[in-house]
Amino acid sequence: MSDKEIKNKTWGGRFTESTDAFVEEFTASVSFDQRMYAHDIAGSQAHARMLAKIDILSEQECASILTALDEIQQEIETGQFAWRVDLEDVHMNIEARLVEKIGEPGKKLHTGRSRNDQVATDIRLYLRAQCDTIDAELKRLQNAILGIAEQESDTLMPGFTHLQVAQVITVGHHMMAWFEMLTRDRSRLADCRARLNSMPLGSAALAGTPFPLDRQYVAEQLGFDTLSRNSLDAVSDRDFAIEFCSFAAILLMHMSRMSEELVLWASQQFEFIELPDRFCTGSSIMPQKKNPDVPELVRGKSGRVFGHLVSLLTLMKSQVLAYNKDNQEDKEPLFDTIDTVKGCLRVYADMVPHVQFKHQQLALAVNKGYATATDLADYLVSKGVAFRDAHEIVGRAVRIAIDQGKELAELDLAEYQALSTVIGEDVYAVLSAAGSAQSKNLVGGTCPDQVQQQISAARASLD
Ligand code: ARG
DSSP, X not given: XXXXXXXXXXXXXXXXXXXXXXXXXXXOOHHHHGGGHHHHHHHHHHHHHHHHHTTSSOHHHHHHHHHHHHHHHHHHHTTOOOOOGGGOSHHHHHHHHHHHHHXXXXXXXXXXXXXXXXXXXXXXXXXXXXXXXXXXXXXXXXXXXXXHHXXXXXXXXXXXXXXXXXXXXXXHHHHHHHHHHHHHHHHHHHHHHHHHOEEOTTOTTTXXXXXXXXXXXXXXXXXXXXXXSXXXXXXXXXXXXXXXXXXXXXXXXXXXXXXXXXXXXXXXXXXXXXXXXXXXXXXXXXXXXXXXXXXXXXXXXXXXXXXXXXXXXXXXXXXXXXXXXXXXXXXXXXXXXXXXXXXXXXXXXXXXXXXXXXXXXXXXXXXXXXXXXXXXXXXXXXXXXXXXXXXXXXHHHXXXXXXXXXXXXXXXXXXXXXXXXXXXXXXXXXXXXHHHHHHOOSTTOOOHHHHHHHHHHHXXXXX
C-alpha cells in the first residue's frame, strides 16, 4: 500500500495500512448524514469568519473558503457533488472538496475544531430547522381541527367511556380535545427546541482548544441562544435528540388515538363520518370496500417512532464520556422520526378539513344507549334525592327501559312516578340529548356556549 493512498484519509498520517474495504463501508455515515450538508456548510462558514476575526485566517483566505463552500453547496444541490464513502461522512466529504478546490486555505479551516463538536453542532442546527417546520405543520393541523370544531360546535354525539355510550357531548367538544393534545405537543416541541439551541463549537474533540476562539461571534451567526458550558458534555450527549423523539412518540401516540377514532367512526357500525375518497383506497377483491388507509397507517407509524425513542435511549445508555462512535447511530432513528412525523402531520392537516360528519347518524346514535341516564340522576339530586339513591332509582329505570326495548325518554310519567314521586313533567327536558349537552355549562364542559368560548380562545392563540 503506497503512502499516498493511506494519506488519502484526512487522518491517514499515523496509519501504516489502509482501511479494510468493508470496514470503510461499515463505518461510513455519508449515505445518511449528507442531508445535513447545508448546516455543515453554515457552521463552517461561521467558523471561518471567526478564524479571520481572530487572525488565524487572512481576510483573503476566509473569503476564498466562504466562496468555495457556497460553490460546494451549489454542487450538492444540483446533483454534481460526488459523495465518497472512503471519506466517511458529510464533514470530511465537504472538507476534502474544499481543499481540492482552493488548496492551502481549505486545510486551515479545521483549526480549533473537531468533527466531534462539528457533528454535535450540525445535528442541532438541522434539528432546530426541523422543529420549526414541524411546529408549522402542527399548527396547520390544529387549524384544520378548529375548523371542524367551529362547524360542528353544537352537533350532538355520544361520548364514550370503555367504548360504551356514556354521556352526550358535542362533536366540537371532541375536536377541541384533540386540539388540546396538540397544544401540549407543541409546547413540548418548543421546550425541546429551546434546550437544544446551545452551541457546542469550541468544545473541539472533548477538552476545548488552545486557540482564542470567539465562540459568541460564531453563536450569533448561527442563531444559537447560548454557548455550551462543558465541552465533554457538549460533544457527547444526544439527550436533545432523545427529547425530540420523546416529543414525537407522544405526538404519534396522540395521533394514533385520533386515527383509531376515525377508523371506528368511518366503519359501518358507527357511520359517524365519511372520509374523503381521495384519502382512502379500495380492495383488490371486495368491490364495496373503501378503506381508511391514512388513519390506519398513521396509527401503525406510531410503532416505528416509539421504537426510535427506545433505540436512542439504548444507544446513549452507559456511554462513557466523551464522544464515542456509537453516537453515529443517532442519525437514522432521528431522521426517520423527523420524516415520519412530517408525513403524518402533512397527511392529517390535508385530510381533516374534508372529514364529513353524518348528522342523521349522529342524531340516531346520541338517542341510543341511555346517554342521559346520569342527567336523570342529577335531576333527582336537584329535587332533594341523595346521589347514591338517585343512582339506584335511575338504574331501575334503565332496567325497565331495556326490558321494554325503549329509550328513557319513551317511558311515561306514571312509570317514572312509580320509581320516585319527586319526578315531574319537567323530567323530559332533562332526558333530551340537547338539554343534556346544554346543562354542562362550566369551564371545560360540553355545553355549546362553553365550546364556542374554547374555540375563540384557541383561534386567538393560533393567530
Ligand atoms: N460521522 C461521525 C458521527 O456521526 C462524525 C464524528 C466523528 N468523530 C470521530 N471522532 N470519529 O458521529
